[in-house]
Amino acid sequence: NAGVTQTPKFRVLKTGQSMTLLCAQDMNHEYMYWYRQDPGMGLRLIHYSVGEGTTAKGEVPDGYNVSRLKKQNFLLGLESAAPSQTSVYFCASSYFAGGTSYNEQFFGPGTRLTVL
Amino acid sequence: RKEVEQDPGPFNVPEGATVAFNCTYSNSASQSFFWYRQDCRKEPKLLMSVYSSGNEDGRFTAQLNRASQYISLLIRDSKLSDSATYLCVVTKSYNTDKLIFGTGTRLQVFP
Numbered sequence: 134n135a136g137v138t139q140t141p142k143f144r145v146l147k148t149g150q151s152m153t154l155l156c157a158q159d160m161n162h163e164y165m166y167w168y169r170q171d172p173g174m175g176l177r178l179i180h181y182s183v184g185e186g187t188t189a190k191g192e193v194p195d196g197y198n199v200s201r202l203k204k205q206n207f208l209l210g211l212e213s214a215a216p217s218q219t220s221v222y223f224c225a226s227s228y229f230a231g232g233t234s235y236n237e238q239f240f241g242p243g244t245r246l247t248v249l
Numbered sequence: 250r251k252e253v254e255q256d257p258g259p260f261n262v263p264e265g266a267t268v269a270f271n272c273t274y275s276n277s278a279s280q281s282f283f284w285y286r287q288d289c290r291k292e293p294k295l296l297m298s299v300y301s302s303g304n305e306d307g308r309f310t311a312q313l314n315r316a317s318q319y320i321s322l323l324i325r326d327s328k329l330s331d332s333a334t335y336l337c338v339v340t341k342s343y344n345t346d347k348l349i350f351g352t353g354t355r356l357q358v359f360p
Contacts, residue, residue: 175350
């Protein structure tokens, strides 16, 4: 049981290049999330998905696109990378959240992206 | 004002010490509260949820004060392995899965 995995672990891009970050989970979770973490700031939600085929914008969606074609995978795309997108990107998943109940979010190990 | 505010620290304490962290949140509609732990260059992991009545898990005690909108974490008998960053996390509002993360408080336990 691998939990949440992310590929790649590290990447260096030049301004204007594109790339896709892959997140995979084997826990049959409905909800998946992409966050970015920058020094001095908390994790910020980029996009999320409440189920296969659905996606929604989070707090900082500009410059990113996502797709959830399969329940277990959530892809984050950067179409034209900018230095401001240099960050650590975390994917997370959870069973379901609703009402006052809450289910733990499980995080992947992160992708360290540098845009030159 | 940040939605979740924490003292960034670092808190440097000797082994065996008791240390407490506080966090304040701005949205009175937030319903669920948590402490996550993040080791250096690793992913966050849930440490414990925080309940209105307060709750304890071994050496860790969490408290919630809804009236003052603050959350606390107390660590007793600190271990070297407790060295990490502790993230205060709240749900954005009622009936939502969206989480708001504080920037974290760094704890360093020394021998």
